Amino acid sequence: MSILKIENIVKTYGKGSGLMKALNGVDLAIEKGSFTTIIGRSGSGKSTLLNIAGGLTAPDSGRVLLEETDLYSLKDRELSKLRRKKIGIVFQAFNLIPEFTVLENICLPSYLDQSKPNMKFIDEILDFIELSGMKDKYPYELSGGEQQRTALARALSTKPEVLLADEPTGNLDLKSGEQVLDAIRYCYRIFNQTTLLVTHNLEIAQQSKRVITLQDGSIVCDSAGEMI
Numbered sequence: 001m002s003i004l005k006i007e008n009i010v011k012t013y014g015k016g017s018g019l020m021k022a023l024n025g026v027d028l029a030i031e032k033g034s035f036t037t038i039i040g041r042s043g044s045g046k047s048t049l050l051n052i053a054g055g056l057t058a059p060d061s062g063r064v065l066l067e068e069t070d071l072y073s074l075k076d077r078e079l080s081k082l083r084r085k086k087i088g089i090v091f092q093a094f095n096l097i098p099e100f101t102v103l104e105n106i107c108l109p110s111y112l113d114q115s116k117p118n119m120k121f122i123d124e125i126l127d128f129i130e131l132s133g134m135k136d137k138y139p140y141e142l143s144g145g146e147q148q149r150t151a152l153a154r155a156l157s158t159k160p161e162v163l164l165a166d167e168p169t170g171n172l173d174l175k176s177g178e179q180v181l182d183a184i185r186y187c188y189r190i191f192n193q194t195t196l197l198v199t200h201n202l203e204i205a206q207q208s209k210r211v212i213t214l215q216d217g218s219i220v221c222d223s224a225g226e227m228i
């Protein structure tokens, strides 16, 4: 069953002679519980596609259906609510709030939604990704890898249906990057949320079940990698 359907998405940036077609009619159906990697050269449209899939950027035309809900037919407030509940996003920059502790950062999506954080689940995640001892630390006290694992825990804290990760290891050294990817894979195996990962790293891509290649705003390859 497809949980996420991306239908004929076109996205253009700029105006007049500076027009830039970032996505050129992209169609993609993502199965519930699957792990998909998106690769492609810089500027091929990977982040644009992920942001559109995650409800962050409206396309010029086309639809994004999450469990049959047409994201961009929703009012802003409804979309934000749905996004907080059903979509977890991890970016290359960790985007943690510096004044908040690790735990406060992780609980933020629940607070914004005026719901009680599921502490049992959050403790479970923290345990899995080896951050249990760091709950009361502030982002500046953490290594880059720890900050990104905090961002991952935040993204997963509301048990989202879909996890989107855009170059989550892009700002990290090799070892910390590996740890973040291990954490993503591990959480995928345990919680089985549908996962879409954008990466430059072909080795990582080959470890995922499905690899999508973007080129100049179009999907040029959609192939099976090894089993994760």
Ligand SMILES: Nc1ncnc2c1ncn2[C@@H]1O[C@H](COP(=O)(O)OP(=O)(O)OP(=O)(O)O)[C@@H](O)[C@H]1O
Pocket (backbone or CB within 6 Å): 013, 014, 020, 021, 022, 040, 041, 042, 043, 044, 045, 046, 047, 048, 049
């Ligand atoms: N906010 C924006 N305003 C104008 N042009 C943009 C904007 N965001 C992206 N673009 C352009 O759209 C194209 C696709 O960009 P996108 O960020 O999706 O690529 P990408 O595949 O994620 O690249 P990278 O690997 O470098 O992150 C690029 O040519 C980029 O310059």
Ligand SMILES: [Mg+2]
Pocket (backbone or CB within 6 Å): 046, 047, 048, 166
């Ligand atoms: Mg990008």
